[in-house]
Amino acid sequence: MDWLKLPPLNGLRAFSVVAETGSYTLAAQKLNVTHAAVSQQVRRLEEHLGVALAVRSGRGIELTAEGASLARDLDIGFATIGRGVERLTEIVENRPVQVTMSPAFAVEWLLPRMAEFQHEYPDITLMLNPTAEVVELKPGGIDVAIRYRDKRRPVAGVQPLLLSDMVVIGAPELVAGRDLSNPASLMDLPWLQELGTNEASEWFTFHGVIPDRRLTVHHMPxxxxxxxxRRGDGITYTSRAFFREEIEQGRMIELFSEKLFGIYFVETRAGAxxxxxxxxxxxLRAQAETVTV
Amino acid sequence: MDWLKLPPLNGLRAFSVVAETGSYTLAAQKLNVTHAAVSQQVRRLEEHLGVALAVRSGRGIELTAEGASLARDLDIGFATIGRGVERLTEIVENRPVQVTMSPAFAVEWLLPRMAEFQHEYPDITLMLNPTAEVVELKPGGIDVAIRYRDKRRPVAGVQPLLLSDMVVIGAPELVAGRDLSNPASLMDLPWLQELGTNEASEWFTFHGVIPDRRLTVHHMPxxxxxxxxRRGDGITYTSRAFFREEIEQGRMIELFSEKLFGIYFVETRAGAxxxxxxxxxxxLRAQAETVTV
DNA sequence: CCGAGATATTAGAAAAAGTAACAAATGGAC
DNA sequence: GTCCATTTGTTACTTTTTCTAATATCTCGG
Structure with missing residues (x-):
């Protein structure tokens, strides 16, 4: 292929629009630039090719024979490219929205609201990817990530979605009748934690407790x-928002809490x-306003 | 036409070459840039389109289904454009070299050397445009201008071609037997000068002579x-280079001269x-070395 | 497990493109 | 004719994009 030594493509595009409109001024409007920019692009292209493509004619311009010839080919070429891009765009536009988030968030927050979303936007399909892993946001992959971050290490420039106290929580039948007034006492209860994380021992460390015996920790999704x-299999460290009603009604017991330590935020990939x-x-933003716990 | 909102064309070209070569490294070589540049172009294109076009695969990459589809269209589109440009280029490459210069220079300097040039470059056709007017150098028009400039007003950054004393010259039969020792005495002789110029009166002015009677001036090409x-119809102001031999052999008389006042230089239009x-x-440059008079 | 060969990612440098402001040419209104 | 609106032409300067160089990361084969 020797079209590698193509002239400046932007110049070709500019000239193509000039040829189409028959005017620098109109072409500039179509391209959302000033006429000076178009004029310069075409001039540079002419210099590159060493041939005049358009000449002044009265109040406007007219194409030279060479210009007209080139314009014809450009029109066909760009149209081909445009069709290809368009087809691709259609595929992309209609792809379901890909969302990733932690399993806990999915179950406790998003799924309960999904019906409402579907009612409001019946044409949009959501694809959820509930995982504790941080999935990379790249074109053609995940569109939106809802992520958790300890508020002690705030992250700039992202949309907060849920701001909530973090709590250690357990079912009444598990914690009833125990003295759980200091953090160290929680070492005797079984902890449940996300696969691949280490929330339990981090929690003890943060509260100045150095575990003097082996913790019972069950890892699960x-x-x-x-x-x-809820069944009373163990206690865990999570957002109060997920259990608010149950705590208020006494169906779950809040053992310890950290004020506004947890923040869920929305992240999107670069580009439009x-x-x-x-x-x-x-x-999501509309929902966020109603749930700042 | 809605291909006005085409994605970045340079990104499309980069991706097209990547698709063709199947490698960022090879594509970068073809495009004469680093692989980082290609990588970024493709990434930006993917962000713009919101779809992955190529994914890493082992030690190299492979196209996604979308990427393959786009690549096909790009190939056809760019090929069309390339063909159009190529055709144009052929026309341009084969066009004769357009040269403009003063009629005097053409007759006295270039034409005598033309045969030699044609012998050396039999495939190149020269089109001469001998005119006193300053023709604009623009693409598709004049390629080379050989221009005269009074050396008192030097021009920067151009290739000097002929550096010569300027002389007032006449045929022996016209000037014989006259006292022409001071500039004012030349007022009695008929002057011949280029159409549209005023060399005669400028010459007198430069020599501090205010014409006290009407000059006889014939304008002609x-x-x-x-x-x-040469026929003795009048005298004129010109480069000594044009008459060097005749002066040496006494067939023409040099009346006055200005040291190195005249310079002919070569000007080309912008671009390659x-x-x-x-x-x-x-x-031309080679000739110039031999004729600095 | 290492190293060759490929892609990925950055900050900062270099190049390209765009704008604003003004100049110049033209054709029509008066 | 002169004036005026319209369009192209030009240039200094600013902004944006692109490229490079350095370095990191990934993968395969020995």
């Missing part, structure tokens, strides 16, 4: 933890978002 | 002036020159 805690993704983000 | 002067133009310029 976040979505199962919540039910297990598809309409469907924008709609989901808008809906 | 520069090429005719030289022959007319076609091979034929380059060859002509090279030849």
């Amino acid at each position: 976040g979505n199962l933890i919540m039910d297990a805690v 978002q598809r309409p469907a993704v924008k709609a989901f983000l808008k809906w | 520069g090429n005719l002036i030289m022959d007319a002067v 020159q076609r091979p034929a133009v380059k060859a002509f310029l090279k030849w």
